Amino acid sequence: MSDEIEVTETSEDLNVSVEDFEAFLENVGGTQLNYDMHHTLYDIQDRIEEEVAERERVAAYNDSAIGSRTIIMEALYPPLRIVEDQSGYEGVETGRPINVECFIIPKSFNETFKSRWKSEDLSQGRINPMYNYSGTGREIAMTFTLAAFTVGEAISNLGTCEQIARTVYGRYRRTTTTNSNETTRTSTVFAGCKMFKIDFGSLIRDERVFINKFNFTVNVDSGVFDYYPGGDTDVTHSHKGILLPREVNVEVGFTVVHDYLIGFGGENRPGEPLRWAENRNKDWPHGTGPIPVQEYMSTSEEVPVSELPVHISVTDPKFDQPPGDATDIANEWIELDAIDDENAARIAERFAEENALLPTNTE
Amino acid sequence: MTEPVHMRVYSGEHKAVSVADWADKQGYVVKFVHDPTGHTVEFPALISDFSDSHSPMFQQNYGGDIHDPIPILTRTDRAITFTMTIVNASLEEARYNTQCANLLIQMLYPTVDEEGSFIGNPYIHIHMMSLLTGDLPHEGVACVIDGLDYAVKFDEGVINKNEGILALNYSGKEIYPQSFEISISAKALVERTSVSDSASPFPTNYPSYGG
Numbered sequence: 001m002s003d004e005i006e007v008t009e010t011s012e013d014l015n016v017s018v019e020d021f022e023a024f025l026e027n028v029g030g031t032q033l034n035y036d037m038h039h040t041l042y043d044i045q046d047r048i049e050e051e052v053a054e055r056e057r058v059a060a061y062n063d064s065a066i067g068s069r070t071i072i073m074e075a076l077y078p079p080l081r082i083v084e085d086q087s088g089y090e091g092v093e094t095g096r097p098i099n100v101e102c103f104i105i106p107k108s109f110n111e112t113f114k115s116r117w118k119s120e121d122l123s124q125g126r127i128n129p130m131y132n133y134s135g136t137g138r139e140i141a142m143t144f145t146l147a148a149f150t151v152g153e154a155i156s157n158l159g160t161c162e163q164i165a166r167t168v169y170g171r172y173r174r175t176t177t178t179n180s181n182e183t184t185r186t187s188t189v190f191a192g193c194k195m196f197k198i199d200f201g202s203l204i205r206d207e208r209v210f211i212n213k214f215n216f217t218v219n220v221d222s223g224v225f226d227y228y229p230g231g232d233t234d235v236t237h238s239h240k241g242i243l244l245p246r247e248v249n250v251e252v253g254f255t256v257v258h259d260y261l262i263g264f265g266g267e268n269r270p271g272e273p274l275r276w277a278e279n280r281n282k283d284w285p286h287g288t289g290p291i292p293v294q295e296y297m298s299t300s301e302e303v304p305v306s307e308l309p310v311h312i313s314v315t316d317p318k319f320d321q322p323p324g325d326a327t328d329i330a331n332e333w334i335e336l337d338a339i340d341d342e343n344a345a346r347i348a349e350r351f352a353e354e355n356a357l358l359p360t361n362t363e
Numbered sequence: 364m365t366e367p368v369h370m371r372v373y374s375g376e377h378k379a380v381s382v383a384d385w386a387d388k389q390g391y392v393v394k395f396v397h398d399p400t401g402h403t404v405e406f407p408a409l410i411s412d413f414s415d416s417h418s419p420m421f422q423q424n425y426g427g428d429i430h431d432p433i434p435i436l437t438r439t440d441r442a443i444t445f446t447m448t449i450v451n452a453s454l455e456e457a458r459y460n461t462q463c464a465n466l467l468i469q470m471l472y473p474t475v476d477e478e479g480s481f482i483g484n485p486y487i488h489i490h491m492m493s494l495l496t497g498d499l500p501h502e503g504v505a506c507v508i509d510g511l512d513y514a515v516k517f518d519e520g521v522i523n524k525n526e527g528i529l530a531l532n533y534s535g536k537e538i539y540p541q542s543f544e545i546s547i548s549a550k551a552l553v554e555r556t557s558v559s560d561s562a563s564p565f566p567t568n569y570p571s572y573g574g
Contacts, residue, residue: 076521078536109515113471115485117507117550124437127553127564131507133484136471201538202461203515263475264400264483273474273483274367274400283465288458289537294466296368296402 078201080104080144082164085195085208098167098194102160104144107249109203111285112139138256138285140204141213146248150234151225154244164252167194167211198254202287213253222247272300367401370463377453382407393447394490396503397470399483404466406447408491412546413445415494417570441551441570443495443506450542457522457539464513464545471508489549493573497554498566506549514544 084097115136119129146161148154171191178184199206225244228236237244261268262284266277274296278284281299292298372392373383386392386407394405419439423432449464451457474483489495490503497503515538522539555564 077538106515106517108517111513113468113511113513115471115507115509117509121437124435126438127555129438131484131552133473133481133507135481136485201536203538261475261479262469263472263481264469265477266475266479267477270477274365274402276469277475283462285468286461286465287537288461288465291455291458291462294368294370294462 077104077106080142081197081199082167082211083197084167085197088195098163098196100160100163102146102157104250105147107143107145108141110141111203112141113137114139138258139212140209140254140256141251142200142253143249143251145219146250148225148244148246151232151237151244152234154225154246157248158244161216161248161250164211164250165214165216167196168214170194195257196254202289204254205285205287207254207256208259209254209256211252212255213251215251217249218243218245219247219249220245269300275300367397367403368466369402370404370466372405372407373456373459373463375453375455375459377456381452381456382409382450383456391492393492394488394503395467395470396488396490398486398488398505399474402466402470404463404470406449406460406463406467406545409448409450410491411446411448413491413494414443415570416442416444418442441553443489443504443549443551444547445491446544446546448542448544451522451539454522454539458537461539464543467545468511468513471511486552487549489547493571496571496573498568505552505554507552508547508549510546510548512544512546514546515540516542516544 079101080103082098082100084099086097113136116134118132118134120132121129146157148157171194172188173191174186174188176184176186193210196209196211197206198204198209223246225246226236227238227240227242229238229240231238260280261277263277264275265273268277268279269275276284276297278297279299281293281297283293283297372387373381374387378384378387386409391408392405393408393410394403396403417439418441420437421432422435422437424435425432449460451460470487471485473481473485476482485508486505487508488497488503488505490497490501495504497505517540519541522541553565553569561567
């Protein structure tokens, strides 16, 4: 009899005992079980029961308050993503791009908006100085903890810190020049700072930044994973001399360089100075989930095609038709737009249905 | 859209359990008005660290055989700093308050023309009960806000959906703290009164704290 067993998920599925199995064999006209077969079956049953008990214990632990600590980062907070923005690097040899995605336990999040006002005193007794506005800057400072419950997580956390530490150093490129006497010379040239796209849930939404600060501290009071010869386990490692902390605290600062329009009005909102300039139907700077945006943030209504001046090029087959037919053309375009909208809605509906069928993280 | 937006304190489904209810009943409200657009936003006035500092700027001259300075007053600056705590009692309120905070942050930006030039400087009127009022009781003090700090208090917890911590945040990616703080640092501008007979250009009751 094979030692391989299929472990069922619940103990209710294990109601098949040795006696049941004997009865089953009798019903199908099988032979009586001998002593060895009896013992093998009892062993298998014991092992199944142990396995199920272990699974139930782990499930109960994970559902408990203590067990929940192992999933709390993923449960409460979305991951922090820092991805090097490679646009503008064309022709620059930059090495391996930085790409960090990690679950964090945030400790603080401070976002500072500083308006630059220059004040001038013009004369004594003037009740207000002259204020000249020249822009508003945005900086974000975050502190967070990277916790490790296993040796593997501790190594991964240190790798994350390594990558984030590299973000604050500059880019360099190598250039090769050949002299008139055909000697080749390679030199390294500084190519400026690295830019990144960062994302952290609804608080930081795919913003372009440069990183102005990185600091990491090891909380030795939380303990470390010790060396123990003979191979790695979850809580010991076999490499003498390396320090694997259970907790590191990270402080990182971002200066945002917006790559879209901000302010009120602007080129995306012609004739609408009260609306937010971005015109993407998206809250800014922080997301608000499924609720609709306020009217001033919503996408401007498009001017109906019929109200736009119609331009028909000479290559258009309707070029020779009388001008009165322009309305028909506009109506055709409106119909085509409506068909496109319908198709888009149908696709979105299908995606929503497919997404609903996908297993959720809680399953 | 031709009308400015007016975002008042939260008045949704969960208002009864929200601090917004008490603030609304008592009139404990901080109101910000963006000068270039007229947009307004209000928050319940859970205020800490309020400070209103009036600093005269003197040139002090000393003559010969004189102990004490001859003061020459050039102007008096007024700097206002305060911190508001915004408390969320429900997911719905958290989302609404985030939109309010968004509008306040946006008020730090000007109006721009189609070429991208700044055309309306982001002056803001702040009205805070009797502590910050203008010439008329419902008006605020005109200010330039030179710093706004948005700080999330993670230690007080975050609001998740009703499923508890197992409501994994992969899809929504929303983070709503139970509370967050907005700290404002502003310089007040004095608005000339148009009706005063006084020689002083200041409003007659300037500054007014409701005393």
